[in-house]
Amino acid sequence: EIVLTQSPGTLSLSPGERATLSCRASQSFAGSYLAWYQQKPGQAPRLLIYAASSRATGIPDRFSGSGSGTDFTLTISRLEPEDFAVYYCQQSGTSPHTFGQGTKLEIK
Amino acid sequence: EVQLLESGGGLVQPGGSLRLSCAASGFTFSSYAMSWVRQAPGKGLEWVSAISGTGVTTYHADSVKGRFTISRDNSKNTLYLQMNSLRAEDTALYYCAKHWSARVDTATDYWGQGTLVTVSS
Numbered sequence: 001e002i003v004l005t006q007s008p009g010t011l012s013l014s015p016g017e018r019a020t021l022s023c024r025a026s027q028s029f030a031g032s033y034l035a036w037y038q039q040k041p042g043q044a045p046r047l048l049i050y051a052a053s054s055r056a057t058g059i060p061d062r063f064s065g066s067g068s069g070t071d072f073t074l075t076i077s078r079l080e081p082e083d084f085a086v087y088y089c090q091q092s093g094t095s096p097h098t099f100g101q102g103t104k105l106e107i108k
Numbered sequence: 109e110v111q112l113l114e115s116g117g118g119l120v121q122p123g124g125s126l127r128l129s130c131a132a133s134g135f136t137f138s139s140y141a142m143s144w145v146r147q148a149p150g151k152g153l154e155w156v157s158a159i160s161g162t163g164v165t166t167y168h169a170d171s172v173k174g175r176f177t178i179s180r181d182n183s184k185n186t187l188y189l190q191m192n193s194l195r196a197e198d199t200a201l202y203y204c205a206k207h208w209s210a211r212v213d214t215a216t217d218y219w220g221q222g223t224l225v226t227v228s229s
Binding site: 001033035037039044045046047050051056057086088090092093095096097098099100101102 | 143145152153154155158167169170203208212213214215216217219220221222
């Protein structure tokens, strides 16, 4: 099983700042199988990034993804108030399709 | 517009069974893989099961293997999760999610709002 470890657990930032979220895998896999999701309270998750760096339909360009092998990053260039949420990474290349434990992005 | 509507959740005793359904609309159902993902109260996301567009390929998490079965009826545009031998730790909100291709090794681009399963005596 590929274990995904996200850091930090909680990130406290202010609107307008840059956010960098990390997702580290226990073993290497192709970036084409790495996705990032955003979840707000009481809502279903929303796909932000697929294949490590491709933005999903309708996702603003302040969201970007990068990385390969075992280290992946989600960057939000300038935080908007609506970006404060929990973010999850997931790999779908090998069963089980594991999620990271999540990073909570909160307003400082 | 893609819509995924889960149903079938509820309160069940330990050892009991439930069948979840996910009615899909707004896309060619048979052309896309589907998954079930759950979220225990206040916890993170846990992938449960996935099925290819044809239904030939299925995968299950170790925590549910032998107890849960994912299936689909492409003539009815419906995804199912048969859950047997339920345990307290299966209590969660169960989401149905559509992949963006027929293959299960792709990301999920649409999610339903979930159906709540509570396992308790």
